[in-house]
Amino acid sequence: MGHWIKQGLLYALPPGGLHPKLLTHAANPLPAHIADDVYRIFFSARDSSNRSSVGAVDVDIGTRQIVREHSQPFFEHGPTGSFYADGVSIGNCYEVGGTRYMLFMGWQAPTDGHWRGDIGRLVVRSDLTLALNSPTPFLGADPIDPISLSYPWVINASTDRFRMWYPSTKTWDAGNGEMLAVLNVADSADGHQWVRKGLGVPYELGRAQAFSRPNVLGDPIAGYEMWFSYRGGGGRSYRIGYAVSPDATDWELRLDDVGIDVSREGWDSEMIEYPFVFDHRGRRFMLYNGNGYGKSGFGIAELVASEATTGRGAR
Numbered sequence: 001m002g003h004w005i006k007q008g009l010l011y012a013l014p015p016g017g018l019h020p021k022l023l024t025h026a027a028n029p030l031p032a033h034i035a036d037d038v039y040r041i042f043f044s045a046r047d048s049s050n051r052s053s054v055g056a057v058d059v060d061i062g063t064r065q066i067v068r069e070h071s072q073p074f075f076e077h078g079p080t081g082s083f084y085a086d087g088v089s090i091g092n093c094y095e096v097g098g099t100r101y102m103l104f105m106g107w108q109a110p111t112d113g114h115w116r117g118d119i120g121r122l123v124v125r126s127d128l129t130l131a132l133n134s135p136t137p138f139l140g141a142d143p144i145d146p147i148s149l150s151y152p153w154v155i156n157a158s159t160d161r162f163r164m165w166y167p168s169t170k171t172w173d174a175g176n177g178e179m180l181a182v183l184n185v186a187d188s189a190d191g192h193q194w195v196r197k198g199l200g201v202p203y204e205l206g207r208a209q210a211f212s213r214p215n216v217l218g219d220p221i222a223g224y225e226m227w228f229s230y231r232g233g234g235g236r237s238y239r240i241g242y243a244v245s246p247d248a249t250d251w252e253l254r255l256d257d258v259g260i261d262v263s264r265e266g267w268d269s270e271m272i273e274y275p276f277v278f279d280h281r282g283r284r285f286m287l288y289n290g291n292g293y294g295k296s297g298f299g300i301a302e303l304v305a306s307e308a309t310t311g312r313g314a315r
């Protein structure tokens with residue numbers, strides 16, 4: 001597997017934010033390639049009422065320099081009563097018939113109940129602006145996912161199959177003070193209509209039971225890898241986890257092989273979460289959040305072979 005060499009904090013919102021809807025946090029980083037080494041990295045930022053909208057910054061991955069900081073949100077949380085009224089947490093992008101879509105978790109936080117989520121979908125236009133695909137959830141609650149859905153990730157698993165992984169909350173307290181949010185799976189032949197299959201990745205109560213933001217890379221020949229953030233109870237904060245599969249169906253947790261952990265001090269010393277792994281010019285990178293669920297910004301790490309350096313999860 002190798003391990004990840006941290007290359008530092010890549011971006012954090014300036015004091016006072018960029019916009020009333022982009023005041024704090026830069027969570028759930030999602031890179032979209034523009035040209036050469038430049039990516040538009042979308043993220044979820046919050047307003048004064050803790051409602052998240054989508055912002056973006058253009059970054060040169062080669063030099064780690066900010067090319068452009070966008071002062072306006074690309075997509076705002078919805079009106080009162082909508083399934084995304086209290087926030088938008090972005091997952092990943094995929095293409096169907098020449099149209100690129102971005103999936104997201106839409107938050108609802110009623111004053112008289114527990115927060116919950118549904119999955120929504122945005123259209124990514126050719127100029128990388130965003131538009132809501134439908135005012136109703138793309139995937140909402142049903143008997144398989146009765147409580148809350150979040151952080152979707154889709155791959156084109158074959159010529160006639162799309163596959164989605166997403167956390168599904170089974171209970172807000174599994175008996176150890178921590179929620180049970182497992183990684184469920186769904187399949188689609190056309191990228192639009194989905195058949196939910198239930199549990200897709202194993203979990204371990206007390207160790208890995210609260211999953212968020214899975215992301216998957218691989219192919220049928222080399223096999224598949226998954227990264228995600230997770231908690232296990234006992235008050236421990238998020239860590240980044242790892243799993244492998246030969247066929248994108250049967251997964252094995254390999255939490256000890258992830259190759260990255262919290263730092264001894266600094267912006268990611270308390271937690272690390274919401275990874276996004278991508279390949280660029282033959283190198284593999286991870287964007288991820290640190291302290292405060294993205295309040296401290298997002299950083300970047302690069303995967304290196306275990307033989308090349310010593311130590312795991314370099315600080």
